Amino acid sequence: MKILLLNPNTSEVLTTQLTEVATRYAAVGTEIVPATGAFGVPYIANRAEAVIGASAALEILAQQHDQVDGAILAAFGDPGLGAARELFDIPIVGLAEAGMLTACMLGKKFAIVTFSTALGAWYQECVEWNQLQDRCCAIRMLDQPFNSIGAVRDEKEDLLAELALAAVRENGADVIVLAGAPLSGLADRIRHRVPVPMIDCCAAAIKQIEALVSLNLKAPETGTYCRPGAKDTTGLSAALAARIEHRS
Template structure:
């Protein structure tokens, strides 16, 4: 099995954190292949950046999806996720959705804990997008700046643990999700300091991608996630244009599955 781990921001060190956390839970024989966006922002933190990251995620998937059994969009707010499910035949897993659905199987209500205030409104809207408002005890975020996006989990570890414990005590959260791609792997390090289950989003997403690839769901030919009808494009990257226009790319190697 081969899974694409797609980071739609431009920080290779964050991709390395995501890949390391995913490698710890992947099944023997599964290959987890990381990819980092070549353009965009160092980390996605706002609605506008999420729109940009979503478009970049679609471009990256169009270019790289052939030959993969599933893909993970490894940004917590799931930029581009629903559009990707329209366009591509392989299962596409969002890190936020996978984390929240995992949390729902561990407790009644989950709390999302993250490292920057700017992320909170987008994350709350992501909860609503997935229809999980009633299961969410709240989104808590740290105030203040941080020195480096790739080192933020080490810099803010104690504060994040304290914030998670506040969510348990004050918001009555049954599960905590440590959210944001730069926090990948932190759940395993601090889980014994928080008195409820702690979910690592990339670990949940990678395991869910494996499950869906094993189940081999068919691409819907009806309903809202069927592949859209072909449409002409102007100025898009050729790989994405080929997907939208329903045409083969010259010189492209055929994959096991895909939208092209």
């Protein structure tokens, strides 16, 4: 199967890291098709940037959805996930959703651990959108600046391991969800330092999208993610306009 690994951030370095992790965890026969946001910010950290990232994600999907079997929306926070499911017929999972639902099979309470306080308000909304507030015991964030988004996982490795440990000891986390596309790949390096299961969201997402594609499902013809009727558009890209107007 072909899986679109859609990074709605503009950082190519993140796409590379995500692709490396997804490939490592992919099943035999799964092909990863990477894509990077054409506009926006290097890494999405808040609701304003998520609005822009969601648009970037819809653009990529409009261009490539008919060439793949499923897609991963590869930013924790899952910008535009509901919108993407409405517009396109293939299964799509978000990094946050995949990480959190997987965590639910490993413990009662998970903690989200990430590298910057700037991400907290948006991640909280993401937990609520998934209606998983009762399963999330904490969002723990480092509060110091970092040098580069592509190397934050290396620079903060020790601090993130300690923060995960604090989430276990102080917040009662049964599982750690290591959050943020820039941290993909880190869990394998620090899980021996943390006494509970630790989720790499990119790894979880590739397994979950493989699961969905395998399950022989149909696109919904009604309900919350049913494709909306055709509508006129103004000022959109050709691919996205065509999709909304039912010309593709």
